[in-house]
Structure formats: structure tokens, C-alpha cells
Amino acid sequence: MATKKKSTTKKATKKAAPAKSAKASNKKSRAKLSELQYSSGKIDDDTLSKIQELEEVLGVHEVNHFGTNDPNIFENQLKEMTLADLQNLCGKVRLFASGNTREIKEKLRKEFRRVSQGQRTISMRKSASICDPKHPDHEKAKKILGQGF
Numbered sequence: 001m002a003t004k005k006k007s008t009t010k011k012a013t014k015k016a017a018p019a020k021s022a023k024a025s026n027k028k029s030r031a032k033l034s035e036l037q038y039s040s041g042k043i044d045d046d047t048l049s050k051i052q053e054l055e056e057v058l059g060v061h062e063v064n065h066f067g068t069n070d071p072n073i074f075e076n077q078l079k080e081m082t083l084a085d086l087q088n089l090c091g092k093v094r095l096f097a098s099g100n101t102r103e104i105k106e107k108l109r110k111e112f113r114r115v116s117q118g119q120r121t122i123s124m125r126k127s128a129s130i131c132d133p134k135h136p137d138h139e140k141a142k143k144i145l146g147q148g149f
Helices: 022-027 045-058 071-080 083-092 101-116 138-147
Strands: none
Touching (some): 045 138
């Protein structure tokens, strides 16, 4: 008779897992649904009004032909404009105002993205520095920026 060969592989032995205590699981309580905070990704009206007020104080409408640097505010302005207003804005930003209202709005959106691409900063005139404490709107801008968004 043939003899059996011994196996070179070792058999895995099971180790006993430590027992979990019931107290540890009771300490962690799940957060209730009403306590959870979430973000919708939308900017609320309060934030938009603060942005508009800050841009008004800084004089963005004098520097920027669109009147704002924020795309949400610009979109609200487009909704309120008539065909004549859209054509006037096209003249300011040097676009050819041809087509219907929808086409003109799309041209203006495209130009707004091109102009403000990569920069959501506020450009100001050189002579009016709002950071100077002697500026008449310094305290108002400081108050708005201090509130946060």
C-alpha cells in the first residue's frame, strides 16, 4: 500500500472574537432626522440681497457693464428685462443684438461667463478705496462683510 503524503499547508484556526459590550452600542445614539442639516446648493434670497447691497456700496455697476459679478443676480436681471432692455445691454457690452429675446439672453449669458470666467472678484475704481477708513461707505461695507454670508 501507498503511504499518504503530509500536507505542507497549515489549517487555519479560528480565533474567538472579543464580545462586544451592550453599553458601548447604547452610548452612540443616532441623530434624529429633524436635527440633520443639509445643503440644497441654492443661494437663498437673504444672501443674494447681501451680495447686491455690497456690490452697490462698492460701485460695481460703474465698473462692470452687466451691473454685477454674481451669476445668480445677473440671471434675475435677465428675467426682468424686456427686449429693448436686452438690446441696450447688448450695445453696452458690444454684442450684435440680433434674434429674438431667447437668443439675445443666451448671447448675454455667454458673454457674461466669458467676461467673468475664473474671476468672481470685485473690480473697483482706483481712486475710491472702500478700505480707507475715511471713505464715506467704509463703515457700511465693514458691517456687511462682518455679517458674513
